[in-house]
Amino acid sequence: MEKKILKFIKEKSLLPSGGGIVIGLSGGADSCALLRVMLELRGILGIHVFAAHINHNIRAEAANDEKFCVNLCRRFHVPLCVYSVDVKSVASERKISEEEAGRLIRYQYFSEAAKFFCAEKIATAHNKNDNAETVLMRIIRGTGTAGLEGIKCSQANIIRPILNISRAEIEQYLKKLNQPFVTDSTNAENIYSRNKIRNMLIPQIEKEFNPSVSDALCRLSATCAEENDFLNNQAEQAAKNAATENGFFCSEILNIHPALAKRVVRLLLEKFIGTLKDISEERTSAIITLAKSKTGGKIELPGGFCAFSEYGRIVFTKNKQFEAFCIDIQKDVSVRIGEFCVALSDKEIFGESIFSRKFSRDIMNGKLVLRTPKEGDSILIGGVGKKSVADYLSDKKFPVRERMFTPLLVYNGIVICIITDDNRRIFADKRFLAQDGIKFSFFKTEE
Secondary structure, eight states: HHHHHHOOOOOOOSTOOOOOEEEEOOOSHHHHHHHHHHHHHHHHHTTEEEEEEOSOSSSSTTTHHHHHHHHHHHHHTOOOEEEEEEEEEHHHHOOHHHHHHHHHHHHHHHHHHHHHHHHHHOOOOOHHHHHHHHHHHHHHHOOOOHHHHHOSSSTEEEEOOOTSSSHHHHHHHHHHTTTTOOEEEEEOOOOOOHHHHIIHHHHHHHTTTTTTTTHHHHHHHHHHHHHHHHHHHHHHHHHHEEEETTTTEEEHHHOOHHHHHHHHHHHHHHHHHSOOOOHHHHHHHHHHHHHSSTTOOOEEEEEGGEEEEETTTEEEEOOOOOOOEEOOOOOOEEETTTEEEEESSSSSOOOOOEEEEEEGGGGGSSSSSEEOOOOEEEEEEEEEEEHHHHHHHHHHTHHHHHHTOEEEEETTTEEEEEOOSGGGGEEGGGGGOTTTTTEEEEEEEOO
């Protein structure tokens, strides 16, 4: 088994430069086998072996598991970090399952141990059966081809050196070494989806359909991994062509194969949002459908984000909590709107000016307010007559997502200026402009 694992490590370049490696040690058969194998191979691989154990404080035997790991590492002179965490409390606080909380906590503390030992890699004891169970679980939930890749043999600094080894091989190896291990009693409880698949579904499939179903699922996983690698390379190139600052050009996405288009959209989403968590296949398809729609379409995304259809582009943005405002404007008193300020003054304005206009001083004698648009707002355009503010913003291709936030300068109920952050699209009613008038400025404040 050691030769088989060594070959796998070299083929997959899991430890290209040696260095330190932290073994995630639970005390179970898989992690004990991983520890023993890496100790045997450390001379060949040129590595230093460390370990980390996380006590989840869920099971009654958790303290005994911790003691077992301490004694095992002491026996083989392996430096060990032990962490004790109340997983139930973490799950409750974060409103996630204990299973998910345990997974997050494990990787968090494995990373801490790696920093403590100055180790380059973290090794977890996922095996061939774990991979088969993962693939089957994802099929049941309705995954895409990326999900069929199953458990990856490496992700960032995390490696899985025994991913090509079956559970039966592991148990046989430990028996040969006369190496004891602890058994997690919850593995026999069919309360989690994975346990049901492991203890009920796979044995039934082996009995009724295919006695080598785990091998078959792992072959599927390997095939999908190769195809995903190729498609992802293609998608990365296509994403470069399609990407805008915060979204993509619709034409670039719609002119490529739908299978590739979905990957490109997901790549760009991950780049903008930072994660693909809760971004389902259906949501990805909905974004592509949005790319076919007219300007103005919108899709809500997880994490408070959304996607807009906007003049041949899809724009990803953070949802803004919109609140209408109506603020009185007085001479020499600046008004803040988000990161911007407006001021009506003869004095010098300090800041990065976005635009300024000089209005007749008569406007100071009436009611002057700065407010968000209302239905029915219009503005007088020379040679055209009155035009609705909504139509004006649409004609100027002002982003749909920003129109409701566009401040209007209103004098005695008349819209005299539409304020945007682009000087080329500013419009003011010429009847109220004056060369020697009072200056109205829209500017960024200095820190």
